[in-house]
Amino acid sequence: MDIAPPPIAEAAAAPPQIDVAGLTKLYGDFTAVNDLSFSVRAGEVIGLVGPNGAGKTTTLRCLAGIIPLTRGAVRIGGFDLAQQPIEAKRRLAFFSDEPRLFEYLTVSQHLAFVARIYGVADCQEIGRRLLEELEIADKADKLPGELSRGMKQKLAIACGLLHAPRVIFFDEPLTGLDPIGIRRMKDSILKRARDGAAILISSHLLHLLEEICSHVLILKDGRKVIDGSLAEVRDRFSEQAGGGSLETAFFRATGETKGDA
Amino acid sequence: MIAGALVYYQFHSWRNRLITRLRRLRRPKYLAGAIVGGVYFYFYLIRGFAFGRHGVGPPSKLPLMSGFNDLTQTLAALGFMVMLLLAWILPRSRAGLGFSEAEIAFLFPAPVSRKSLLHFKLLGSQPAILLSSLIMTLIGRGWGGGHFVIRALGWYAGMSVFNLHALGASFALTMLMDRGITTWKRRGFILAVVVAIVAGVFIWARRSLPPLPIVPHQDGFTWLLQYFGRVVESGPMPYLVHPFRLVVEPYFAVNARQFLTALGPVLCILVLEYLWVIHSNVAFEEASVEKSRKMAEMQATMRASQGRGVRRPAKAARPPFVLRSTGHPAVAVFWKNLISAGQYVSGRFWLISFCVTIAGSVMLRSQSERGDGAVGMAGLLLPVMLLAISLFSGPQLLRNDLRQDLPVADVLKMFPMPGWQIVMGEVLAPAAMLAGVQWLLIVCGVVFCPAQFDKRAIPLAMRVSVALALAVVLPFIDFIALLIPNASVLFFPAWFQLGKDSPRGFETVGQQLILMFGQLLALLLGLVPAGIAFTLLLWGGSFVGWPLLGIVMGAFAAAAILAVEAGLGIRLLGGVFERLDVSGEVL
Numbered sequence: 001m002d003i004a005p006p007p008i009a010e011a012a013a014a015p016p017q018i019d020v021a022g023l024t025k026l027y028g029d030f031t032a033v034n035d036l037s038f039s040v041r042a043g044e045v046i047g048l049v050g051p052n053g054a055g056k057t058t059t060l061r062c063l064a065g066i067i068p069l070t071r072g073a074v075r076i077g078g079f080d081l082a083q084q085p086i087e088a089k090r091r092l093a094f095f096s097d098e099p100r101l102f103e104y105l106t107v108s109q110h111l112a113f114v115a116r117i118y119g120v121a122d123c124q125e126i127g128r129r130l131l132e133e134l135e136i137a138d139k140a141d142k143l144p145g146e147l148s149r150g151m152k153q154k155l156a157i158a159c160g161l162l163h164a165p166r167v168i169f170f171d172e173p174l175t176g177l178d179p180i181g182i183r184r185m186k187d188s189i190l191k192r193a194r195d196g197a198a199i200l201i202s203s204h205l206l207h208l209l210e211e212i213c214s215h216v217l218i219l220k221d222g223r224k225v226i227d228g229s230l231a232e233v234r235d236r237f238s239e240q241a242g243g244g245s246l247e248t249a250f251f252r253a254t255g256e257t258k259g260d261a
Numbered sequence: 262m263i264a265g266a267l268v269y270y271q272f273h274s275w276r277n278r279l280i281t282r283l284r285r286l287r288r289p290k291y292l293a294g295a296i297v298g299g300v301y302f303y304f305y306l307i308r309g310f311a312f313g314r315h316g317v318g319p320p321s322k323l324p325l326m327s328g329f330n331d332l333t334q335t336l337a338a339l340g341f342m343v344m345l346l347l348a349w350i351l352p353r354s355r356a357g358l359g360f361s362e363a364e365i366a367f368l369f370p371a372p373v374s375r376k377s378l379l380h381f382k383l384l385g386s387q388p389a390i391l392l393s394s395l396i397m398t399l400i401g402r403g404w405g406g407g408h409f410v411i412r413a414l415g416w417y418a419g420m421s422v423f424n425l426h427a428l429g430a431s432f433a434l435t436m437l438m439d440r441g442i443t444t445w446k447r448r449g450f451i452l453a454v455v456v457a458i459v460a461g462v463f464i465w466a467r468r469s470l471p472p473l474p475i476v477p478h479q480d481g482f483t484w485l486l487q488y489f490g491r492v493v494e495s496g497p498m499p500y501l502v503h504p505f506r507l508v509v510e511p512y513f514a515v516n517a518r519q520f521l522t523a524l525g526p527v528l529c530i531l532v533l534e535y536l537w538v539i540h541s542n543v544a545f546e547e548a549s550v551e552k553s554r555k556m557a558e559m560q561a562t563m564r565a566s567q568g569r570g571v572r573r574p575a576k577a578a579r580p581p582f583v584l585r586s587t588g589h590p591a592v593a594v595f596w597k598n599l600i601s602a603g604q605y606v607s608g609r610f611w612l613i614s615f616c617v618t619i620a621g622s623v624m625l626r627s628q629s630e631r632g633d634g635a636v637g638m639a640g641l642l643l644p645v646m647l648l649a650i651s652l653f654s655g656p657q658l659l660r661n662d663l664r665q666d667l668p669v670a671d672v673l674k675m676f677p678m679p680g681w682q683i684v685m686g687e688v689l690a691p692a693a694m695l696a697g698v699q700w701l702l703i704v705c706g707v708v709f710c711p712a713q714f715d716k717r718a719i720p721l722a723m724r725v726s727v728a729l730a731l732a733v734v735l736p737f738i739d740f741i742a743l744l745i746p747n748a749s750v751l752f753f754p755a756w757f758q759l760g761k762d763s764p765r766g767f768e769t770v771g772q773q774l775i776l777m778f779g780q781l782l783a784l785l786l787g788l789v790p791a792g793i794a795f796t797l798l799l800w801g802g803s804f805v806g807w808p809l810l811g812i813v814m815g816a817f818a819a820a821a822i823l824a825v826e827a828g829l830g831i832r833l834l835g836g837v838f839e840r841l842d843v844s845g846e847v848l
Binding site for chain 2 (some may be wrong): 062064065066068085086087088089092094096100102104105106109112113115116117118119120121122123124141142143174214
C-alpha cells in the first residue's frame with residue numbers, strides 16, 4: 001500500500017479540530033509545558049517531536065483531558081476541554097505508548113464496555129470489523145493477560161477507534177511493533193487522516209514521521225521551537241531549499257548534535 | 262573485585278532506601294504517618310521492653326509455657342522440623358533465586374561467577390533476616406525467658422539455618438527433577454517417610470506408655486501436655502527431634518554462657534549447609550529469570566488491584582447481564598466492576614452460599630420448633646452477627662471500585678462522562694453485592710427468628726417490620742460506607758499506592774491507621790442525621806401506639822437522608838475526580 005500524507009490544501013480549508021492556546025503545565029516549580037499554541041485541522045497528521053523531557057507526553061495527556069492544564073485553553077472539535085469536557089472527549093481518542101487495559105475484561109467485553117461509555121449504537125458490527133481489520137477477531141474471548149504486547153496494542157486501538165473519533169492522539173504508537181505492525185499502523189493512521197481525523201503523533205522515529213506527517217511541531221524544554229508543514233520545517237533548517245531531512249531539522253532546531261541524541 | 266562491587270551495591274541500595282525514606286518524612290503526610298506509626302509500634306511492641314522488663318523477657322504469659330520449658334523447646338523444634346519438611350515437599354519449580362529484573366540485567370551477563378552470585382544473594386538476604394528476627398523477638402516477647410538480645414540472636418540463627426536449608430533443598434530438588442523424579446513422586450516418598458515415622462511413634466506410644474488419662478476438668482489441657490511431653494521426651498522421639506532442638510536451643514538460652522554453648526552446634530550446621538549450597542552444581546539462572554518475571558508481573562498486578570490480590574485473572578468471567586450499547590454510561594462502569602468481582606467470587610460461589618445458608622437455616626428452624634429455644638436464638642443471632650460483620654468488613658473486603666481502578670484513572674478520565682457518574686458507577690458494584698448478601702441474611706433472620714423467646718412473643722409483624730427497615734436502610738449505609746474509602750483514594754491517592762514502588766515502613770502503617778480511624782469517624786458522622794431521624798420517628802410511632810410503623814417510617818426517613826448524603830458525596834467526589842491530577846503521585 002502506498003504511504004502518502006494527506007493533501008495539505010484540503011486540510012487547510014477545514015476548521016481546526018485541535019486548537020491549543022497558551023497551554024502551560026506546571027508540576028510544582030517545574031514547567032513541563034510552557035505557553036504552547038498550535039492547531040490541527042481535519043485530515044492533518046502532525047508529528048510532535050522533541051528530546052526526552054521536552055513535554056511531549058505531558059502535552060498529549062493535557063490535550064486528552066487526562067491531566068488538568070495549569071493555564072491556557074484547549075478546544076477539541078470546537079468544544080472547550082475545560083468548559084465542555086464531555087462533548088470534547090466524545091470526539092477524541094488517546095493511545096498511550098503502553099496499552100492501558102482492564103485485566104479482567106475480555107477483548108469483546110472491552111468493546112462492549114467502551115461502546116456503552118461512548119453510546120455507539122451499532123457497536124457489534126463496528127467492533128467486528130475493527131477486530132478483523134486489526135487481525136484479533138479470533139481473540140474475542142481472551143483476557144489481556146493472554147495476549148501478546150502487540151495484540152494488546154491492537155485491542156487498545158480497537159477500543160479507541162470504536163466511536164470513530166475525529167481527533168486522535170498517539171504517544172509513541174510504533175513502540176514494540178514488528179515491521180508488519182509498523183506498516184499497518186502507518187496505513188491505519190493515514191486512513192483515519194484521509195477520513196477526516198485530526199491526528200497528533202508523538203514519536204522519536206523521525207524517518208517514520210516523515211512518511212506519515214503533513215506537519216511537524218518541535219518542542220524543547222516545554223516550549224515550541226517551531227511548527228509548520230513538513231516542507232516548511234525542513235526548509236527552515238536546511239541550508240538549501242528542498243533539501244535536508246526532518247532529522248537534520250530536528251537537530252538544528254533543538255540545538256543538539258547527533259552525538260547527543 | 263566483584264565481591265566488592267556486590268557489597269557496594271547491597272550497601273548503597275540499603276543506604277539510599279533509608280535516605281529516601283528519611284527524606285520522605287519532610288512531606289507532612291509521611292511525617293504524620295511516621296508519628297502515628299511510631300506511637301503504635303511503641304505502645305504495641307517496644308513499651309513492654311522499655312518499662313518494667315528492663316530488657317529481660319517477661320514472665321511467660323502462656324500457661325503452656327510455664328513449667329514446660331523443655332516441652333516448649335521440643336515443640337519449637339517440631340515446628341522447625343515441619344518448616345524444613347515443607348521446604349522439601351512444597352516446591353514445584355526448579356531452583357530459582359529471587360533476583361530483581363535489574364539485578365538479572367546487570368549481573369547475569371557480567372563476568373560474575375556462580376559462587377559470587379550465591380554470596381550476593383546470601384548477603385542480600387541478611388538484612389531481611391535480621392529485621393524479621395527483631396520483629397519476631399518483639400512480637401514473641403512472652404515466648405522464652407532469656408534476654409532480648411539472646412532471643413533476637415536466637416531467631417537470627419534459626420532463620421539463617423532455615424534460609425540456607427531452603428536454598429539447599431531447592432537445589433537438591435532441581436537435581437531430582439533433572440534425574441526424572443517428578444514432583445508427585447518426590448512428595449509421595451517424603452510423605453510416606455513422614456507417615457511411617459509418625460506411625461512408628463504412635464505404635465511405640467501405645468505399647469510403652471499408659472493410656473490417655475480421663476480429662477480432669479479442673480486441669481484444663483495440662484493433662485494433655487503432660488502426656489504429649491512423655492511421648493516426645495522418651496522413646497524414639499528425642500533422637501528424631503535432636504537435630505532440630507540444636508537449632509532452637511540458642512533462643513531458649515537464659516544467659517550468655519548457655520547461649521554461646523548452644524550456638525556452637527548451630528554454627529556447625531550453618532557451615533555444613535553453606536558447603537552444601539555452594540557445592541550444589543545446579544543451574545539456577547533460567548529459573549531465576551522466570552521467577553523475576555513472575556515477581557514483576559505479580560507486583561504489576563498488585564499495583565493494578567491495589568493489593569486486593571496478586572494473581573492475574575485466570576479465565577474470563579461471565580458478564581452479570583448483557584450490556585446494551587446505549588443508555589446511562591455509569592451502568593457500564595457498574596457492569597465492568599461486577600465482572601471484576603466475578604473473577605474472584607463466581608456465580609457458583611453465590612449459589613452455593615445461598616443454598617448452604619438456606620439449608621442451615623432450615624435445620625435451625627426445625628430444631629427451634631422442637632422446643633430448643635437456644636437453637637432458635639442462634640438462628641436469629643447468626644444473621645444479625647453476620648449483618649454487623651458485613652457492615653464493617655464488607656466495605657474493606659469488597660474493593661472492586663476506585664481502589665481497584667486508581668491505577669487506570671488516566672483511562673477513566675478520558676471517558677466522556679462527568680466525574681460523578683464515574684464515581685457512582687465505581688461504588689455501585691460493591692454496594693450492590695454487599696446489599697445482596699445482607700438481604701439474604703435478613704430473609705434468614707426473619708424466617709428463623711423464633712416466635713417467642715424467654716416467654717415473650719416475637720410476632721411476625723415485628724419481624725417483618727424490622728427486616729423491612731433493615732432492608733431499606735442497609736444499602737444506603739453500605740453506599741456511604743463504600744464512598745468513604747473511595748473518597749480517601751481520591752483525596753490521598755499516594756497513600757493507596759502499592760507494589761514495588763510503594764512506600765513501606767512504619768510510616769505507612771501510621772497512614773493506614775489514620776485512614777482507618779478517619780473513615781470510621783466519617784461514617785459515624787454521616788450516620789448521625791439519619792440516626793436522629795430514625796429515632797424521632799420511632800419515638801413518634803411509639804407515642805401514638807404504632808411502634809412498628811415508627812420503625813418502618815424511621816427507616817425510610819433515614820434512608821432518604823442517607824440517599825441525600827450519598828448524592829452529595831458522589832457530586833463532591835465527582836468534582837475531585839475531575840480535578841485529580843494523575844500525573845502527580847498516582848501513576
